[in-house]
Amino acid sequence: MSLMGRQVQVVSYPVGQVGPEHFEVVDVPVDPVGPGQVLVRNTWSSVDPGLRLRLREAAPEGYFVAFPLHSAMDGIMTIGVVVESRADGFEVGDTVWHALGWRDYAVVDASAVQLGGLGTLRTLDTSIAEPQWYLGALGGMGLTAYAGLSVVGALKGGETVWVSAAAGAVGSLAVQIARLHGNRVVASAGSDEKVNWLLDDVQVDAAFNYRAAPVRDGLAEAAPDGIDVYFDCVGGDHLEAALDAMRRDGRVAICGSISEYESEPAGPRNLFLAVAKDLTIRGFRGSSNLDLLHTMQAELGSALADGRLQQRETVFDGLASAPQALIEMIAGRTTGKTLVHITDAR
Amino acid sequence: MSLMGRQVQVVSYPVGQVGPEHFEVVDVPVDPVGPGQVLVRNTWSSVDPGLRLRLREAAPEGYFVAFPLHSAMDGIMTIGVVVESRADGFEVGDTVWHALGWRDYAVVDASAVQLGGLGTLRTLDTSIAEPQWYLGALGGMGLTAYAGLSVVGALKGGETVWVSAAAGAVGSLAVQIARLHGNRVVASAGSDEKVNWLLDDVQVDAAFNYRAAPVRDGLAEAAPDGIDVYFDCVGGDHLEAALDAMRRDGRVAICGSISEYESEPAGPRNLFLAVAKDLTIRGFRGSSNLDLLHTMQAELGSALADGRLQQRETVFDGLASAPQALIEMIAGRTTGKTLVHITDAR
Numbered sequence: 061m062s063l064m065g066r067q068v069q070v071v072s073y074p075v076g077q078v079g080p081e082h083f084e085v086v087d088v089p090v091d092p093v094g095p096g097q098v099l100v101r102n103t104w105s106s107v108d109p110g111l112r113l114r115l116r117e118a119a120p121e122g123y124f125v126a127f128p129l130h131s132a133m134d135g136i137m138t139i140g141v142v143v144e145s146r147a148d149g150f151e152v153g154d155t156v157w158h159a160l161g162w163r164d165y166a167v168v169d170a171s172a173v174q175l176g177g178l179g180t181l182r183t184l185d186t187s188i189a190e191p192q193w194y195l196g197a198l199g200g201m202g203l204t205a206y207a208g209l210s211v212v213g214a215l216k217g218g219e220t221v222w223v224s225a226a227a228g229a230v231g232s233l234a235v236q237i238a239r240l241h242g243n244r245v246v247a248s249a250g251s252d253e254k255v256n257w258l259l260d261d262v263q264v265d266a267a268f269n270y271r272a273a274p275v276r277d278g279l280a281e282a283a284p285d286g287i288d289v290y291f292d293c294v295g296g297d298h299l300e301a302a303l304d305a306m307r308r309d310g311r312v313a314i315c316g317s318i319s320e321y322e323s324e325p326a327g328p329r330n331l332f333l334a335v336a337k338d339l340t341i342r343g344f345r346g347s348s349n350l351d352l353l354h355t356m357q358a359e360l361g362s363a364l365a366d367g368r369l370q371q372r373e374t375v376f377d378g379l380a381s382a383p384q385a386l387i388e389m390i391a392g393r394t395t396g397k398t399l400v401h402i403t404d405a406r
Numbered sequence: 407m408s409l410m411g412r413q414v415q416v417v418s419y420p421v422g423q424v425g426p427e428h429f430e431v432v433d434v435p436v437d438p439v440g441p442g443q444v445l446v447r448n449t450w451s452s453v454d455p456g457l458r459l460r461l462r463e464a465a466p467e468g469y470f471v472a473f474p475l476h477s478a479m480d481g482i483m484t485i486g487v488v489v490e491s492r493a494d495g496f497e498v499g500d501t502v503w504h505a506l507g508w509r510d511y512a513v514v515d516a517s518a519v520q521l522g523g524l525g526t527l528r529t530l531d532t533s534i535a536e537p538q539w540y541l542g543a544l545g546g547m548g549l550t551a552y553a554g555l556s557v558v559g560a561l562k563g564g565e566t567v568w569v570s571a572a573a574g575a576v577g578s579l580a581v582q583i584a585r586l587h588g589n590r591v592v593a594s595a596g597s598d599e600k601v602n603w604l605l606d607d608v609q610v611d612a613a614f615n616y617r618a619a620p621v622r623d624g625l626a627e628a629a630p631d632g633i634d635v636y637f638d639c640v641g642g643d644h645l646e647a648a649l650d651a652m653r654r655d656g657r658v659a660i661c662g663s664i665s666e667y668e669s670e671p672a673g674p675r676n677l678f679l680a681v682a683k684d685l686t687i688r689g690f691r692g693s694s695n696l697d698l699l700h701t702m703q704a705e706l707g708s709a710l711a712d713g714r715l716q717q718r719e720t721v722f723d724g725l726a727s728a729p730q731a732l733i734e735m736i737a738g739r740t741t742g743k744t745l746v747h748i749t750d751a752r
Contacts, residue, residue, distance in 0.1 A: 338468075
C-alpha cells in the first residue's frame with residue numbers, strides 16, 4: 061500500500077486579500093522513489109511574503125513561477141529528514157533542505173535546480189545550528205539580508221542605513237548584520253511592541269512605528285541627517301520617504317514591496333531625486349547571490365553561535381496552519397521568520 | 407560710463423507649461439571687473455531640459471538651485487570670449503566656458519565653482535572644435551551621455567541599449583557613442599522626421615516614433631529580445647516600458663524625466679520588476695562625473711574630427727530668443743543640442 065501524504069493546494073486566486081478560502085489541504089498518494097530521488101519527511105516549511113506574488117495566474121516576469129491551481133506548490137523552502145534515498149550523497153536520517161514545501165512528504169530529485177539553485181536538495185549540518193535556522197538566518201533570509209546590504213546596497217560601515225519591516229524575517233537579520241558591520245541602524249516596524257524589541261533587544265540606534273505617524277516624519281526624526289542606504293522590503297510610502305531622506309550617492313536595495321502585493325502598485329512619485337542626488341536603486345533576489353551563501357553561513361553561523369545574532373521566529377503548528385501563517389505575516393502580525401512546524405506527518 | 411548689458415530674467419514661475427510671459431529681457435549695468443575676475447562677452451548659451459526644474463520656488467533637493475525671480479539666472483552653461491581679465495591664466499581673446507548664461511556680458515569669478523565644477527571658468531581649445539561644441543558633445547551633454555552609458559549604465563559592448571529622446575542633445579550623442587562602442591542601438595523620438603534621421607543618418611539599428619503608438623509596443627517591435635540598458639531622458643511611460651523589456655541584470659541610467667517636468671510625476675508602477683529581474687536603476691547628473699571629462703573630450707573630440715560622430719544643433723538667434731528656445735525644446739520641436747547664438751551683444 062502506498063504512503064499517503066498531505067499537501068496544501070491553491071484552489072482559487074485571491075483578488076485583494078488572501079484568505080483561508082483560497083487553500084485546501086488535500087490527501088495525496090506519495091509517488092514511489094525513483095532513481096536519483098529521495099523521500100523527505102518535512103519538518104519545517106517556510107512562509108515568505110513573495111509567495112503572495114505567486115498566487116496568481118502569472119507571477120511578475122522574471123520572478124519565481126506562479127502556483128498552479130489544485131496542484132502541489134513547488135518552490136517553497138523546506139527542511140526535512142530523508143526517510144528513503146536512491147540518490148548518491150544522501151542517506152536516511154540526513155537533514156536536508158529543498159523547495160517542495162507545504163506538504164508533509166516530498167519526493168525530491170536530487171539534481172533538480174529549484175529557486176535559482178537556492179532550493180536544490182542540500183544536506184545541512186545540524187550540529188552547529190537548529191534545523192529551522194536554515195530557513196532563516198542561514199538560508200534564503202540570511203542570504204537576502206547579507207547580499208542586500210553588502211553587495212546590492214554596498215554598505216560600507218560607518219554609514220546610516222534604514223531597514224523597513226525590521227521585525228520581519230529578512231529585516232530582523234538586516235538590522236543585526238548592519239550593526240555588526242559598524243553602521244548606524246534605523247529600523248521601522250508596524251507596532252510599538254516590535255519597535256520596543258528592536259530598541260531593547262536588537263539595540264538598533266533608532267526605531268519608529270510606521271503606523272503611528274507618516275513614514276516620512278518617523279524617518280526624519282530617527283535619521284535627522286539623512287540615510288546612505290535603504291533596505292526596502294515594503295515599497296510604497298516607505299520607498300518615497302527613503303528617496304526624500306537619501307544623501308548624495310545613496311543606495312536603495314529592494315528585496316520586496318509587501319505593501320503593494322495586495323493592491324495596485326504605484327511607483328515612487330519622487331524618483332527624480334535619484335537624478336538630483338545621484339542615487340542607485342537596485343532590486344534583487346537573494347537567490348541571485350548564491351555565490352555568497354558559504355561566506356554568509358560562515359559569518360552568520362559564528363554570530364548565531366556566540367549570541368551576537370539572534371533568529372527570532374513566529375511558529376505555526378501543523379501543516380494545515382500554513383495558509384493562516386501567510387495571512388498573518390502579510391498583515392504584519394508575525395515577528396521574525398514565519399515558520400510552519402510540520403509536527404503531524406503520518 | 408559703465409557698460410550696459412542685457413539678461414533674461416524669470417519674472418514668474420510657470421504652473422504647467424512654461425511660456426514667454428514668464429521671462430523678461432532686462433537692461434542691466436555690467437559690474438566692474440574685480441581682482442580674480444574676467445569680463446566675458448557671451449556668444450553661445452545653452453538651453454537644457456533641466457532648466458525647467460529650476461523655474462520654481464525650490465528645485466528638487468540635491469539638484470541645481472532654483473532661479474530667483476527678477477535676477478540673473480546663474481548656472482547655465484555658456485561660451486564666450488574674454489574681453490577684460492584680472493584673473494591669472496585668462497587672457498583677452500580667450501574662448502572660455504562658464505555658467506553665467508542667458509545674458510550678453512558676464513563678470514565671472516575665475517575660482518567660483520559652478521554646476522558642481524562643470525561650469526567653473528575654463529579656457530577652450532577652439533583649434534580642434536567649434537566653440538559651441540563645448541556646450542554639446544565636448545561639454546555637459548557629452549559627459550552625460552558618456553558617463554551615463556559607460557559608468558552609470560555599465561554598458562559592456564555587444565549589448566542592446568535603448569535611448570529615449572534620441573534626437574535630443576544628450577540622446578543623439580548617447581546613440582552614437584553606444585554604436586561606436588559596438589552595441590545594438592534602439593532609439594526613440596517624437597516625430598517621423600527625427601526617426602528617419604536616426605535611421606538614415608545616425609544609422610541606429612532600430613528606431614520608433616513614440617507618438618505613433620504606445621511606447622511599449624514600439625519598443626517591443628524594435629527590441630523583440632529585450633534590452634540590457636535603458637538610457638532614460640524621459641521617464642513616465644518610457645521608463646515603465648523599459649522595465650518591462652529589461653533582461654535579467656539590466657540597467658537603467660536616468661539623466662532626466664522631461665515627460666514629467668510640467669505635470670505631477672507618477673513613478674513606474676512596475677518597479678517590482680527590478681526585484682524579479684535583478685535590475686539596477688541609477689539616476690545621475692553629468693557634472694557628478696567630472697573625472698571623466700578629459701577622457702570623454704579626447705574620445706569624442708577625435709570622433710568628431712574624423713566624422714564618426716556628429717553634433718546636431720538647433721540654433722536660436724539672439725539673446726531674447728532664449729525663452730522660446732526652452733519652450734520649443736520642452737515641446738519636443740528641436741533636434742540635437744538647442745543653443746542660443748548671442749549675435750547681438752553690444
